[in-house]
Amino acid sequence: QVxxxxxxxxxxxxxxxxxxxxxxxxxxAGSRCMAWFRQGPDNKREAVAVIDGDGTTNYxxxxxxxxxxxxxxxxxxxxxxxxxxxxxxxxxxxCASDKWGCTLINGLPSLVQHDYTYWGxxxxxxxxx
Numbered sequence: 001q002v003x004x005x006x007x008x009x010x011x012x013x014x015x016x017x018x019x020x021x022x023x024x025x026x027x028x029a030g031s032r033c034m035a036w037f038r039q040g041p042d043n044k045r046e047a048v049a050v051i052d053g054d055g056t057t058n059y060x061x062x063x064x065x066x067x068x069x070x071x072x073x074x075x076x077x078x079x080x081x082x083x084x085x086x087x088x089x090x091x092x093x094x095c096a097s098d099k100w101g102c103t104l105i106n107g108l109p110s111l112v113q114h115d116y117t118y119w120g121x122x123x124x125x126x127x128x129x
Contacts, residue, residue, distance in 0.1 A: 002026035002118040004095045009123030014086050016127070022078040022095030022120060033102035033109045034071060034078045035116055038091035038125075047111035048093070049080065058108040062088070085127045092122040 008020040020036070035050035049059045049069035057069055068081040078095055099117035103110040 002097055002099075004097060004118055004120035006093065006095050006120045006123040009093060009125045011126040011128060012085055014127055014129045016085050017081070017083045018085065018125060019082070020080040020093055020095075020123060020125070022080075024076040024078065024095075024097065033098045033115070035096045035109075035111070036069060036078075036080045037094045037096055037113065037116075038089075039094065039122070040088075040091040045094070045113060047113065050109040050111055051078070052102045052104075052109040056109060058111055060111060082125070085125075087127050087129055090125060090127045092124050094122045095120040 003025045005023045006020060008018065010018065012018050033050055033052045036048040037045050038048050039045040047060050048063055049057060049067055051057045051069045051071055059067065066084045071078045096116035097118040098115060103115040
């Protein structure tokens with residue numbers, strides 16, 4: 001069984017930065033695809049970024065160049081460093097992990113929600129203007 005616990009959310013001014021963390025308990029994170037998704041006021045959950053066991057990353061167009069996903073396999077922690085935040089980034093951010101192995105699409109780890117089995121409870125990020 002895998003459990004994911006996010007932290008690091010909060011309120012930040014537009015243009016500011018925030019770093020989220022997700023602690024994984026259970027099986028090793030080394031071989032997993034681990035991802036960040038977010039759900040805004042419209043309640044649509046969208047992909048943000050993913051990293052696979054080899055460190056290959058994939059980002060949503062909306063965050064490319066502003067957000068950086070990384071992980072510490074020894075500590076079993078996934079990170080999301082967010083810079084240049086704007087109001088459109090306000091959402092609840094969820095950490096997710098695959099169960100059966102990383103799904104690749106065109107050679108990159110998947111940003112598709114149904115490819116992820118384990119989910120955290122989320123951490124709220126609010127960007128004020």
